[in-house]
Amino acid sequence: MARKKAFIAPSSYLRSKLEVERLSFDQFRLPDSPVHVADAVMRKSEISQPHTHDYYEFFILKQGTVRDHTQNGVQLITTADLSFNAPSSSHYLTCPPSEEIMVLTNVAFPSDLFEAFAEYALNGKLLENMRTGFSLLNLSEPFLEQLWSGVNLLRYDSGSNYEAKMLTIKSLLFLIACEYQRQTESPSGEDLPDWLSNAMKAMNSADNLNAGLSRFVELCGRSQEHVNRTLQKYKGFSPTAFINSLRLQNVARLLVSSSSSITEIAFECGFNNLSHFNNVFRSVYGVSPRDYRKRQQRIICF
DSSP, rough: OOOOOOOEEEHHHHHHTTOOEEGGGTTTBTBBSSSSEEEEEEEOOOOEEEEEEEEEEEEEEEESEEEEEETEEEEEEEETTEEEEEOOEEEEEOTTOOOOOEEEEEEEEEEEHHHHHHHHHHHHHHHHHHOOEEOSSSSHHHHHHHHHHHHHHHHHOTHHHHHHHHHHHHHHHHHHHHHHHHHHHTTSSSSHHHHHHHHHHHHHSSHHHTTTTTHHHHTTSOOOHHHHHHHHHSSSSHHHHHHHHHHHHHHHHHHOOOOOOOHHHHHTOOOOHHHHHHHHHHHHHHHHHHHHHHOOOOOOOO
C-alpha cells in the first residue's frame, strides 16, 4: 500500500520551524517486495515536510522540476536528473512557482539490501560517496530508458517474485553506480583531492553557482592558480569551463522543463550578459536557446 506524501503550505511550513519527521522502512515494507515504489505530486510553491529516514532512496521526475534542499545546499532536479539519498540525511522539496505541477517517482530500499550489494560491487571512494548521497545530472536518454524500465518492473510486474525484484533493484544500483563513476572519473586515473571534490559538489548549489569563479576558489581554499592547475590535471578543463558547463546544463534543463522566459532562465543560472549567454550557449549546443527549446521541449511520461 502506497504511503501518501504530506505537503504543507509555505506559511505553515515556516511556523513548523523545520521540524524533521523521521521515517522508517518498516512503514512501507511489503512481504512480497524488497523495495517500495511510490509517486508524489506537488503543485506550484508547495513544500514537503522535512524528513530523514533509516533507508536508502532515489527519486526521478516524470514531469516538471523540483528543488531538493539538503544540508549541503539546494539542488535543482529535473526530468534529466536523479537524486540518491542515504540514511540519516535530512532534506525537503519545494516546487518552484514557475511549475504548475511536479510528479516524481521514489524508490526506497532498506540499508541491509544496499550493504549486501555494496559488499561485492563497490569499494573505496565510490562506496563512500554512495553512502553519503549525491545527484546525477543531465542523464542521457538511453540511461533514463534503462532506469525507467527497471523501476517500472519493480512497480508493475506483479508476476515477479521476491528474488526477481531483488535482482532488479541490484541491477539498478549497479547502473547508477556506473553512471556516477563515469561522471566523476578523472582523466589522470587518480582520485580527486577531497578539497577539490567537495568544492565541485558544492557548486551544484544555486547560490554558489550564481556566485561563480570567486566562490569556487573560496570553497577550494587554495589560490586560483593552484585550483586552475589541479582541476586541469584531474579533470582536463579549467574552472571557468567547469562553471559554464554547470550553468549551461541548468539552462538546458530549464529550457525543456520550465515555462520561465529565456531571459529569466539566463539570469537564474548566473548569466548576467545576454549577448555573452547566447554566444556561449550556441557554441556548445549549436543552436540558439530559443531554437533549442523548440526542438527539445517535451515531458517524459510513463
